[in-house]
Amino acid sequence: MDERSRLAEFRQIKGRIRESGDYLVVGIDVAKERHNAFLGTSGGRTLKRGLVFDNTREGFEKLLFHAQVLGRQKMLENTVFGMEPTADYHKPLGEYLIRNGHMTVLVSGNAVTPHTILSNTPSFFSRSLV
Secondary structure, eight states: OOOHHHHHHHHHHHHHHHHHSEEEEEEEESSSEEEEEEEEEESEOOOOOOEEEEEHHHHHHHHHHHHHHHHHHHHOOEEEEEEETTTTTTTTHHHHHHTOOOOOOOOOOTTTOOOHHHSSOTTHHHIIII
């Protein structure tokens, strides 16, 4: 899928995310060697905090495994991954997710703080991804 198609798809999904709580939203705090993920619903419900995974293919597979399991358990058919671009550390993960057909977005550091990603508040969802 090219960039233009991905942007159009994201704009459509963004509207759907706002209207329903049926999305698994994965917020990723990117670092050089290990990332930290927060998984929740688009309605702001926390499902898993502090999922640490390596910046390797095995780490990315760990992230996807947890996302797939939680998505099935909570009957969330759609998943969107969001991360703040940090140096070039986000690129391997972003490329992996995109190549494997996952909706992946970059979020502005102005919209996300480490506290909002790791807290139970829905502000991460409302200000950055949705």
